[in-house]
Amino acid sequence: MNLVLKKKTIKTMKGKTAFKYEIAERMSETECDSIWRDAHKRLYKMYVEHSDLSKGVAMHTDSFIFPAAAIYLSMKEVDKDMAYDVMKKVMAEKATKTGQIIAKLCKIPGFNKIFLGMWDSLSHKMFGEAAGFKNVFYPKEKGCFRMDIIQCPYHKYLTELGCPELNILFCENDEHSYGNLPGLKFSRTKTIGAGDDLCDFKIEYIKR
Numbered sequence: 001m002n003l004v005l006k007k008k009t010i011k012t013m014k015g016k017t018a019f020k021y022e023i024a025e026r027m028s029e030t031e032c033d034s035i036w037r038d039a040h041k042r043l044y045k046m047y048v049e050h051s052d053l054s055k056g057v058a059m060h061t062d063s064f065i066f067p068a069a070a071i072y073l074s075m076k077e078v079d080k081d082m083a084y085d086v087m088k089k090v091m092a093e094k095a096t097k098t099g100q101i102i103a104k105l106c107k108i109p110g111f112n113k114i115f116l117g118m119w120d121s122l123s124h125k126m127f128g129e130a131a132g133f134k135n136v137f138y139p140k141e142k143g144c145f146r147m148d149i150i151q152c153p154y155h156k157y158l159t160e161l162g163c164p165e166l167n168i169l170f171c172e173n174d175e176h177s178y179g180n181l182p183g184l185k186f187s188r189t190k191t192i193g194a195g196d197d198l199c200d201f202k203i204e205y206i207k208r
Helices: 003-014 017-026 029-049 055-076 080-106 111-117 119-126 153-160 164-178
Strands: 134-137 144-151 184-187 199-205
Touching: 003 029, 003 055, 017 029, 017 080, 029 055, 055 080, 055 153, 055 164, 080 111, 080 164, 111 119, 111 184, 111 199, 119 134, 119 144, 153 164, 164 184, 164 199
Parallel strands: none
Antiparallel strands: 134 144, 144 199, 184 199
16 A cells, blocks of 8 residues: 555545535435545545656646545445535535635725736646646737637546546536626636537626
8 A cells, every 4th residue: 555645545535525524414424434435445546546647637636536536436336316416516615615705805906907817827837738738828818818628637537537427517616616706707608528629718807
């Protein structure tokens, strides 16, 4: 057993207890504990099998993709419908809380423009080729940021792990996080997770 990856697994799962609390609301303590133990085993196995991923890709797989897949697949063994519902509910709640935090900041004079301005450098770092994505980055426009994602590690690894249906939930996270920001408009017309050829992403400043 790789002790470093074992400790990493334990630490990651501690950060995902919102899922465990939701499972506990729907199942017995014994069933919940069993699912959680199985999720630990699955996540550890994923870490072992993908220990050679680059730092940029692992930023997404190790903190988001693999834990979600491990928890979901463990639940799915017990109750397929419940598994998806738990993932959808908890992921939406977490992303909505993020959106609420950003929305409060957007009420600070000038923050909207700062937030919009950071997307160009942020997207190249977090959603560029080094992170496993392929994109179309559009020329800078005043008061607007646009990009299209044409290859996505979430789609790649969730499909490989046998749970591509989770992909759309990660796509929906953007809607929950950026869809209700005062003074900013987030637009999306299609996603890879929904079976489209790309994910379009547009966020623009709205004069008030």
